[in-house]
Amino acid sequence: MALFLPVEKKSAQKRMESLKRKGLFNPDYRVFEKEGMIWIPLRAGAEVEGAAEISTEPVRRRPKSIGEALAGVLEPEELAQVVNSFDLVGELAIVEIPETLVGKEALVAQAVIQVHPNVKTVAKKEGPMEGEFRVRRLKVIYGENTTETLYKENGAKMLLDPAKVYFSPRLSFERKRIAGLVKDGEHILALFAGVGPFPLVIAKQGKKCEIVAIELNPAAVEYMEKNILLNKAKDIKAICGDVKEIVPRDYANWADRILMPLPKDAELFLEAAYAGARNGAIIHFYTFADIGRPFEEAREKIARHLEKGKYEIAGERIVRPFSPAQVQVVLDIRAKK
Ligand SMILES: C[S@@+](CC[C@H](N)C(=O)[O-])C[C@H]1O[C@@H](n2cnc3c(N)ncnc32)[C@H](O)[C@@H]1O
Secondary structure, eight states, X not given: OEEEEEEEHHHHHHHXXXXXXXXXXXXXXXXXXXXXXXXXXXOTTOOOTTOEEEOSOOOBOOOSSHHHHHBTTBXXXXXXXXXXXXXXXXXXXXXOOOGGGTTOHHHHHHHHHHHOTTOOEEEEEOSOXXXXXXXXXXXXXXXXXXXXXXXXXXXXXXXXXXTTSOOOGGGHHHHHHHHHHOOTTOEEEEESOTTSHHHHHHHTTTOOOEEEEEESOHHHHHHHHHHHHHTTOTTEEEEXXXXXXXXXXXXXXXXEEEEEOOTTTGGGGHHHHHHTEEEEEEEEEEEEEETTSHHHHHHHHHHHHSOTTSEEEEEEEEEEEOSSSEEEXXXXXXXXX
């Protein structure tokens, strides 16, 4: 049972705003329409003329954020500490819980489930991305004690464990964009390939191309091999090893397109990537740069590693915000050999 106020459609908006201002609107329930009237949910005990208890089960409105779900549950100063953004990788949610909210993990996990009822497991970040493999520690705070998950994106399925391999769902648009640029017959070097998101999304487009995916983390390569089978993507060859060794030795002057999604220090691998490029090949170079002059900073990094006259910048775009001061950018470098 919940208390609702039936009002005429034409006055519903104004009435709802006034009830909200007076603190009488109940955000736990959804406003609904029945027999030409709009039914506005009221807080229990609200004294409003014409209000009625409804016995039919009203649909609970889903909160839009963790903070909204925890309003009234946490103290206001705790609520101010809540980090609303979280990553959803398949049915796994990865949340950030500040030190000040230690002990409130179960409440945060419940809030995530309210926001996304499909979530089966909630894991908490236990530190920054670390080491060459760019992996962070995770701790399960709700659900089955595993962080392995099946993620679907742009028509590709990917099995992965974010506690063992790097993965970001935030690059899904970029992967789709790159896949859209690929032409039939291309040779592609997918460097720093992780569990294979870039090569898999490209392969799923159905273009005839050869993709060599190189990754240093053996756990990621193992997942990539599983994902190649899962997606029947036989045009992808996964190689476990260091880009610096493998490209100049085995793929010199081989590629038409080279992907470098290692934004933290991709410039240190530019010479190796360039060695793999044919004349006219495009190298997609990802890096973090200052929000004030992102492309200038990225161009300076490139100029420190590639010889003037041996390349040109064919395109540049901001991929996503990274921090208040930095953005992730991609510069398309055309090799002139
Ligand atoms: C930022 S992640 C990108 C992974 C993947 N492309 C994605 O978008 O999910 C960078 C990856 O590069 C790998 N890596 C780091 N150094 C490498 C190297 N020298 N050779 C090959 N892979 C490397 C890391 O293990 C990590 O998986």
